[in-house]
Amino acid sequence: MRQTNSITKTQKRLLIVIVSITFLFCALVGRLFWLQIVKGGFLTSKAADQWYRDIPIAAPRGKILDNAGKVLADNSPVYTVYVRPNAVTDKHAAAGALSGALGLTEEYVEGKLSRAQSEVTVARSVEPKVADEVEALGLKGVYCAPGFRRNYPYGNMLSKVIGFTNIDNDGQNGLEGYYDKYLSGTDGYLYSDADIAGRETEGSKTRYVPAVAGCDLTLSINAEVQSAVENAVFAARLEWGAKSCSAVVMDVNTGGVRAMASYPSYDLNDIPRDDVDLLNLLSKNSLVTDVYEPGSTFKIFTTAAALGGGVVNDNSRFYCNGSTTVDGQRIKCWKTTGHGSQNLADGVKNSCNVVFMNLALSLGKERLYKTLRDFGFGQKTDLDFFGESAGIMMAEESVKNVDLARIGFGQAVAVTPIQLITAVCAAVNGGTLYAPYFLEKAASPTGETIYKHSPQVRGRPISAEVSERLRSLLVGVVAEGGGSKASVSGIKVGGKTGTAQKYKDGKIAQGKYVSSFVGFAPADNPKYAVLFIVDEPSGYTYYGSLTAAPYAGRILSSIADSEGWERESEEEKQYIEMPEVTGMSTFEAVAILEKTGLKTETVGLGTVLSTTPAAGLRVAVGDVVLVRSEPDTS
């Protein structure tokens, strides 16, 4: 039966339609509730990004201070001059006036004014005086926005440690980069309502959010000590014609870096930003990032291991005939004439390779490696600085006796300078290894301390007794051995020299040395350790005892002066005339010189060509003199 299509049915159908439409309207109200009430806050915050144009107000970057409160880095007020081209009425006249005030060409400024952008920066880092002049011109559409430029009162002092910021004042490298999160403040803003193109809308209210300055950092660095170290590395490089010279001073009882410098360097107020290669080269802090073969300074740790391991005592004797044979391989002592019979103290004073080969071999690789690892070798020191290297130690399982013997006197191992001095501090401070650090304290702009460093103990590689024994052995090196040029009158100094040949492509690079001296003072109760490195001294004077030791002594002496250390009554130094030994055999010459009480370093073997100082000059008893010989032609 066919369904009828009555008016009643139409009424019903109309009802269905209106009910359906009403139902759908209600569904849409639900959707509106979701968007406007539930998601309203979220959507508004998202939309706020586009509703406001914000003009940043630069936050001043935190200051960097030394441990005495001297300013190492702060800010100078500068201005950024920018224009809104749309608002500039007479572009030509404005360009003329602006270029005069800013010292730019008229064409350049007019070009900027003609850009189809809402805002164009015309000049950055404009001095306040110049900005005043620009403001005085009263040009429409030209604005001066205040900002800051980093200012380094000491210029090229500590430059590789402080590092620098980019043009936007963000820390790039060094401590400026490492502690950027502390130093950079929070920029403030001027908000105003804007349309899609950033044009300010009518009736817009400007809201102001002030900038918050960055935190001030207090470093463990001391400007006076740093200055002495900067002078020393500069003078040493000049004297020895070296590729570079560098030095670190560390507080032995905390690990705080008191000074760190190398030369060549650069001026933080005049950074060669245009020459990226040069900048990378100059700004690299190789004391932290690079490794070198330490040579004899490393013997300190072999001694420490041997004393701790009980393989040597005061009665032990060693015989050096100029070389030793390990597993069929002959390894020479630096003094090819041999040191003869020595006890441990003599061995350390003479820096006799044979002694340390014997010590390393009698310890065995397990015990030596354990001590070296306990001193932190092969690991980063956790210094608060970018790019630290871990150093290179041969894998323990592949170390053969020949390698072990070499490691014993500082070869076949590579360390960073910061690693070495950190370990030396542990060796002489009673046996505690601290993590080195730069940052002493961070304070908020309101003066609140938000970070304070407390010394971080990383381990106890040796006992206090072994440490004490080491100190006295190392005092012997400066008092009577190869470190004599590091001595400071009236102050007891201990230390060790090191001269290592450089390698290039796995082969010894002839005539290229890294000469170093590591020392500490006052020796009975050490406060500071200093490591001085002369990289590739030119000429024949390349021994650490001759090149690095005197400068390490100078640094320790100036620390003693600035900290007012009491000097013991100075012993009268005895001076003699340098004997004439030219033309003699090297053996004869060394025998004569040592009989007068001088220490000798030799270059070459055979007939003596010359000495430094030359014959007849005044020389203090106990000083190190250089004997240069050539092989006998006959």
Add this chain to the structure above:
Amino acid sequence: MRLLKGKSGNFSAIDRSARYDLPLAAVTVALLAFGVLMVYSASKYNAEINYGNEFFFMYKQLFGVVAGLIAMFGMSVLDYRKLIKARYVILGISVILLVLVLIPGVGVENYGARRWLNLGFITLQSSEVAKVGYVIFAAAYMSRNSEKMTTVRGLLPMIAVGGLICVLIMLEPNMSVTMCVALLMLTLLVIGGARFKHLLLIIIPLAALVVVLIVTEPYRLARLFAFLDPWASPLEEGYQLLQSFYALGGGGLFGVGLFNSRQKYLFLPFSESDFIFSVIGEEFGMIGCIIVMCAFCFMIYRLVRIAQNASDRFGCYLSGGMAALIGIQVLINIAVVTGSIPPTGIPLPFISAGSSSLIVFCGGIGMCQSVSLRSHASIRALL
């Protein structure tokens, strides 16, 4: 009719129902006035920046409102029953306009679609005329063939004409109006008494067609995904919708106040036309949105009442069809603005800027007033 009207003098109760529907007139005028205000608020910044006159769009809208009111009055005076005879002429004009718009050089191209005819004083959107044209044709057809409406054969002419209009509109292309006409056709068939299982014969192929369109035209697919996750492409497909969300979300419950919309600062495209509801939501909040939706519901309710009281099937279908058209278009517009369906461009009746839409919808209301004027309560009692 005249006969009935003459008699009505004796029955005051009948007299009252056979009058101008004043509440309908009032809600129409209120929506038109609110539309002018909102078009001004939403467009003044854009008009100032791009035309140098903040009243540019408002003046155009005022012109459309005046023309619309004239059309409304004219159509209410005209006896709607004359439209039965004119049904083929009206359908013919609608189809011709839809064809004309497709001819390059005649149809004005905008945003990659030909939808407008430039008549000099007005740009006419052919599909707007066609929507009401189809309501008139369908009402006439269904009233004359009311007994056949329960058979498939009886539905075919309506489906054929509706399908033709849909195809022509789709060629512009204008997906949203196509959808609107298709839904309108379905609703008219429901009112006309078609059996629900017969309607499946339209719904299933239509759904299939939608799927085919989406698959064959990948840009539609992209737009579909944009609606599901506008955050995935905040600067491309999702941009328009996100800007609409920002406006609605910024409005909250009570809105930011008249003229205080931020999204009108060129962030929200089509803020004065297809997306004017977003600006309403921003300036008057959810409360304002609900009031506007209630106004539309009330309008639909009045139209359905006119349909119920109409003196003949044609008047009933005509008013019911107008109610359906307004309901569908408002629903689609708000659903688009709130991201409930894929974004398509369709104006909010009586409020969005656009003269042809205003004139056509006002004319449609006038047509329903004509039905109301000529209704007779006793007709119902007699049947």
